[in-house]
Amino acid sequence: MNPVILNCLKEKFRLSSFRDGQRDAIESILQKKDTLCILPTGGGKSLIYQLPSAIYTDGITIVISPLISLMKDQVEYLNSIGVPAMFSNSSQDELEQLKAVSLAVNSKIKLLYLSPERALSSYFLKMIQKMKINLVAIDEAHCISQWGNDFRPEYKELGKLRKLPNMQSIPFVALTATATKKVSDDIIHSLQMEFPTVVQKSFFRKNLLFKVHFAESEVEKEKILVQKIKEQTAKDSKSRIIIYCATRNKTEEVQKILKENGISSSIYHAGKTDKFREKAQTSYAMGKSKILVATNAFGMGVDFPDIRLVLHFQVPASVESYYQESGRAGRDGKDSECVLICKESDFQVQNFIIRKEKNYKGMETLLSHMRGYTLETECRQKFICAYFGEEVDHCGKCDLCLEKDSHQVHGYIQKQTQKKKKIELSHEWQEQDRESLYQCLRDFPAMYGKKIISSILKGSKTKDIYKRKLDKSNCYGLLKHIPEDSIQLEIEMGVQSGKILVKGDKYPKLYLKGFPAVPKPKKQLSGNSKPLSADASLLRELKNFRDREARKMKWKKFMVMQNSVLLRIAKQKPNSKQDLKLIKGVGDQRIEKYSEEILRIVSKYI
Numbered sequence: 001m002n003p004v005i006l007n008c009l010k011e012k013f014r015l016s017s018f019r020d021g022q023r024d025a026i027e028s029i030l031q032k033k034d035t036l037c038i039l040p041t042g043g044g045k046s047l048i049y050q051l052p053s054a055i056y057t058d059g060i061t062i063v064i065s066p067l068i069s070l071m072k073d074q075v076e077y078l079n080s081i082g083v084p085a086m087f088s089n090s091s092q093d094e095l096e097q098l099k100a101v102s103l104a105v106n107s108k109i110k111l112l113y114l115s116p117e118r119a120l121s122s123y124f125l126k127m128i129q130k131m132k133i134n135l136v137a138i139d140e141a142h143c144i145s146q147w148g149n150d151f152r153p154e155y156k157e158l159g160k161l162r163k164l165p166n167m168q169s170i171p172f173v174a175l176t177a178t179a180t181k182k183v184s185d186d187i188i189h190s191l192q193m194e195f196p197t198v199v200q201k202s203f204f205r206k207n208l209l210f211k212v213h214f215a216e217s218e219v220e221k222e223k224i225l226v227q228k229i230k231e232q233t234a235k236d237s238k239s240r241i242i243i244y245c246a247t248r249n250k251t252e253e254v255q256k257i258l259k260e261n262g263i264s265s266s267i268y269h270a271g272k273t274d275k276f277r278e279k280a281q282t283s284y285a286m287g288k289s290k291i292l293v294a295t296n297a298f299g300m301g302v303d304f305p306d307i308r309l310v311l312h313f314q315v316p317a318s319v320e321s322y323y324q325e326s327g328r329a330g331r332d333g334k335d336s337e338c339v340l341i342c343k344e345s346d347f348q349v350q351n352f353i354i355r356k357e358k359n360y361k362g363m364e365t366l367l368s369h370m371r372g373y374t375l376e377t378e379c380r381q382k383f384i385c386a387y388f389g390e391e392v393d394h395c396g397k398c399d400l401c402l403e404k405d406s407h408q409v410h411g412y413i414q415k416q417t418q419k420k421k422k423i424e425l426s427h428e429w430q431e432q433d434r435e436s437l438y439q440c441l442r443d444f445p446a447m448y449g450k451k452i453i454s455s456i457l458k459g460s461k462t463k464d465i466y467k468r469k470l471d472k473s474n475c476y477g478l479l480k481h482i483p484e485d486s487i488q489l490e491i492e493m494g495v496q497s498g499k500i501l502v503k504g505d506k507y508p509k510l511y512l513k514g515f516p517a518v519p520k521p522k523k524q525l526s527g528n529s530k531p532l533s534a535d536a537s538l539l540r541e542l543k544n545f546r547d548r549e550a551r552k553m554k555w556k557k558f559m560v561m562q563n564s565v566l567l568r569i570a571k572q573k574p575n576s577k578q579d580l581k582l583i584k585g586v587g588d589q590r591i592e593k594y595s596e597e598i599l600r601i602v603s604k605y606i
C-alpha cells in the first residue's frame with residue numbers, strides 16, 4: 001500500500017489501521033475513480049474522503065452533507081488535527097460565507113462542507129467553477145433516491161455539479177449506511193457515475209460479543225452494572241469503557257453509584273457546558289479517565305480504537321442507535337463486549353421519552369424492534385444483521401449462542417413468550433391467512449408499518465384507512481376473522497425470521513423478502529385517482545424545505561410554517577416577494593427569512 005496513505009493515517013488521523021472497506025475506497029478515490037461506499041453507521045465513512053483530501057497538496061474537496069450539526073463537528077475536528085476545513089450553510093452570516101468561499105477559491109482550505117441547497121444555488125454553481133476541485137463527496141447519499149428512507153429533492157439535482165466545466169474528470173464519492181439495490185442504482189444514475197468502484201461491507205462484527213442482562217429492579221441493574229465494570233477492569237485495567245444512558249439525570253446517578261463503589265468516571269451529556277464536555281472528552285482521550293458515562297450526545301466524530309466495553313444502562317430508542325453506539329467497541333478489531341442491562345419498565349421509560357416527539361408512532365415501532373432484540377432467542381448478531389437486511393450465520397459468541405440454558409435469559413424469555421403465546425392462541429394461523437398477509441405486503445411494498453398493514457387486513461374503520469382510501473384495496477378485510485394483535489404478532493415474527501423486512505429509520509415500513517421495496521404508483525390503488533400533479537410535488541418540496549428548517553431551528557414544524565399556508569403557496573405559485581406577501585398566513589418575518597428559498601422552489605413549477 002502507498003506509504004503516503006499509511007503515514008497520513010497515522011500522523012494526521014492518529015489511527016493505527018483501516019477499518020473494513022476504508023482502504024479500498026480511499027485507493028479507488030486516489031485513482032480518480034467514482035466510488036460508492038455502503039458502510040454501516042459508525043463504519044468510519046468520513047475518513048474515506050477526509051484522508052485523500054489531506055493528502056492532496058493543492059485544491060479542495062467539496063463535501064455535500066444534509067446535517068448542519070454534523071458539518072460543524074467534522075470541521076472542528078479536522079481543524080484540530082491540522083486539516084484546514086470550513087463549512088457554508090444557512091446558520092452563518094454573509095461575511096462568514098464569503099470568507100469560506102474565498103478560502104476555498106484560493107485553496108487555503110482542504111475541505112469545504114456545503115448543504116445541498118447551498119451547493120446548487122446559482123452563486124455557488126458559479127463560485128465552484130473558480131475552485132480547484134480534487135474530489136466531490138456526497139454524504140448520506142441515499143437521500144438521492146426516492147426509494148430511500150430520507151428522500152430530499154435537492155439531492156436528486158446534484159448531478160448538475162457533474163456538468164460544470166471543471167468537474168468533468170473529478171471523481172465523485174457517494175457514501176451511505178443503507179442502500180438496497182434500487183437505491184444504489186439510483187445514486188449511480190443520478191450522479192452519472194461511470195463504472196464506479198462499489199465498496200460494501202457487512203454489518204457483522206466478528207470481534208464483538210453481544211449480551212443482554214435482565215433485571216427485576218433498578219437495584220439489581222445497578223448491581224449488575226458495578227459487577228460488570230469491576231470484571232472488565234480486573235480483566236484489563238487499561239480498557240476504555242463507555243456507559244450509555246438515555247437521560248442526563250441517569251448519567252449523573254450512574255456516576256454516583258460508581259463512585260460509591262470506588263470506581264471513578266467522567267460524565268458527558270448535552271446539558272454540560274462546552275468547556276466541561278471538552279474536558280471530559282480530553283481526559284477520556286488521554287486515558288486519564290477510563291470510564292465515561294454519557295448520553296447519545298457522545299460519539300459523533302469520536303473514534304477510540306480501544307474501547308473494550310460499551311454498556312447500555314438504559315434501552316436505546318432503536319436497533320440503529322444501538323448498533324451505532326455499541327459498535328464503538330473494539331474498533332481495533334480486538335475482542336470487546338456490548339452489554340445491555342434492561343428491565344421491563346425501561347421500555348416504558350423510553351416510550352415516555354419518545355411520546356414527547358411529534359413523530360412518536362414511527363419511533364414506537366423502532367423501539368419495538370429493540371424489544372425484539374432483547375427477546376431474541378437465537379443469536380443477537382444474526383438479529384441485528386437481519387434487521388439491516390443481511391443474512392449471516394450464528395456468531396457463536398453472543399450470550400444466546402453461548403449460554404443457551406442460562407436460567408436468567410431463559411426465565412425472562414419464557415415469561416415473555418407466555419405473553420406472546422396468549423396472543424398466538426387467540427388464533428391459529430393457517431397457510432391461507434399467511435398468504436393473505438404476504439399478499440398485502442406485496443401490494444404495498446415498503447409503504448406502511450405494522451399498524452396500518454394489520455388495520456387493512458382486519459378491515460378496520462379508522463381515519464388512517466379512509467384517509468388513504470385503503471378500504472378500496474383488494475386486501476381490505478381479508479383477515480377480519482383474526483384479532484388485530486394476532487396479525488401484528490405474526491408480522492413481528494415474520495420480521496424476526498427475516499421473511500418480512502423493514503425499511504426506513506423514521507417511519508419503518510414493511511416489505512416481503514424477495515419483493516423489491518418499490519411502491520406502486522398511487523393510481524393503481526383506487527383506479528380513478530390522478531397521478532401526482534405538479535402542485536402535489538411542489539407542495540411536497542415546500543414541506544421538505546419547511547421540515548428541514550424546523551429541524552435546523554429545533555422548532556415544531558408549524559412554527560416555521562403551517563401546512564395550510566404551504567398549500568396556499570403551492571396553489572397560488574407566487575413569483576415575487578410581493579406576491580408571497582399577499583398570501584394569507586405569511587408574515588413579514590417569514591418573508592425575510594424564507595422568501596428566497598420558497599420562490600426558488602416555486603419557480604421550478606411555474
Ligand SMILES: [Zn+2]
Binds near residue numbers: 378382394396397401
Ligand atoms: Zn450469536
